[in-house]
Amino acid sequence: MKPVLQVTGLRKSFGGVVAVDGVSFEVHEGEILGIIGPNGCGKSTLFNCILGQLVPSAGDIRLDGVDVTGSTPEAMNRRGVSRTFQLLQVFPELSVRENLILAGQEHRGTMLARLFGPGDAGLTAEADRMIGFFRLVHLADARAGSLSYGQQKLLDAAMAFMAGPRLVLLDEPAGGVNLTMLADLRERLRAMNAERGATFVVIEHNMDFVMSLCSRVIVMVEGKVLMTGTPAQVRSDPAVLEAYLGN
């Protein structure tokens, strides 16, 4: 499988604090890669560097072989990289459908169409398909801010996939979601990968969620990659257990 994303020797420091320290890994076409690690180990900083929200101190990032190190979030979005956040980030005053249309519209049409084109940018049908896929049909016209936390997490994930991106970065999608909704979210993400061939990277603290969803897992500790392996290898690795539980 060819790599969609290649991260090589990535480093990000804030003054004297090194948040990400020489991290290298690849994400392959159609893969679900998990990233786990204790709080403060640099996982979200890594996402921020990949998406261009932070400029790396060193190292490089390649998307489909093209060097995109230091690109802006806007440019990365246009190249097909989208993300979700730990905290919910929907547009609360817009409807569920409008949120999805907005998530996909910047990739459509000419400059003139972007300025004055119809509000749905021809995306209503695709938005409704995504609403059906994430089982939010009964909430399609509801204000996003009125949805439950779990429903907003589903919407957040749906928005990340709306533009049919090359790569989606999911930052703690299971955080704060109840068990019923969690099973639903996992199933939808699996289906997104199986049916649409979506490639994504998941940061998550919920071990069951990561181990049952991802084909490969990276373990980070103190800004460095401790190990990379299958969920079974990670579960049984003494160094990982020590990082999480101590001696």
Place this chain on the structure above:
Amino acid sequence: MAELVAYIVAGLATGAIYALAAIGFTLVWQTSQTINFAQGEYVMLPAILILAGVSFFGLPLWAAALLGGLVFVAVFGAGFKIAVVDPMIRHGVLPLAIATMALAIIMKEGAKDFFSSEAQTFPSPFPAGAVDILGVSLSIQHIAIIAVAFIAIGMLQWFVSRTRTGRQMQATAQNPGVALILGIPVARMVMLTFAINAALAVLASVLVSPLYLAKFSNGEVIGLFAFIAAIVGGFNQVRGALGGGLIVGVVDSLAAAYISSSYRLAVPLALLVLIILIKPEGLFGRREERRI
């Protein structure tokens, strides 16, 4: 009764003008957390520029209005954003608010020094006179002002809610960080909001100046009433600013007619205090949640 209806229509006419200025307040606040205390002067100055175009450069009124409007939108829309908002907002909302107060003084004193300290007549785009509707004599000018303001607000509402750019403006106002991640040109959307605010001010200026004459001090009352209108209606909703503007206009008109013209300024302020105590999010506003 006929007199009451006439006062209400006159109040709706001035209220529609307050609404135009109040909508500008809310749009700029929503996209950039800028409270523009020069908003009243924004409504005062275009009329002065137009009159200056006629008297200094000998332009016909329509050309002076077009040129004055464009210059105003460029300088006090885009220019204001670049020269005042961008450098100041980094230091917080308060320094920016003070900077807009300074801008208000500069605009007011500039209009007085460079044009005139006297009130100037401003030609009305509408015919004078009155029409008789169901036995009530109503000013054509008042009816036309209400109609023009409502058409402008309707077009703005359509633009914001139905076009792609309008939806991007909404996204920018609601969550600029995520809007940026989604590839929305946030900086361009904020700039557009400032330009729309300036354009609304030009329209308000052209509508109000035939009623109250063009004078450097006009901005004081208009700015205050527009601010009250935005808070009474709800600072986070365009419909709130519209409703607030109309309510303040009618209350002001009735207070001047039936209470005392000396205390007319106090009545909308009392309304403001009442609304803040009873419904702080405004009559048509939505409660906002803030994560801390």
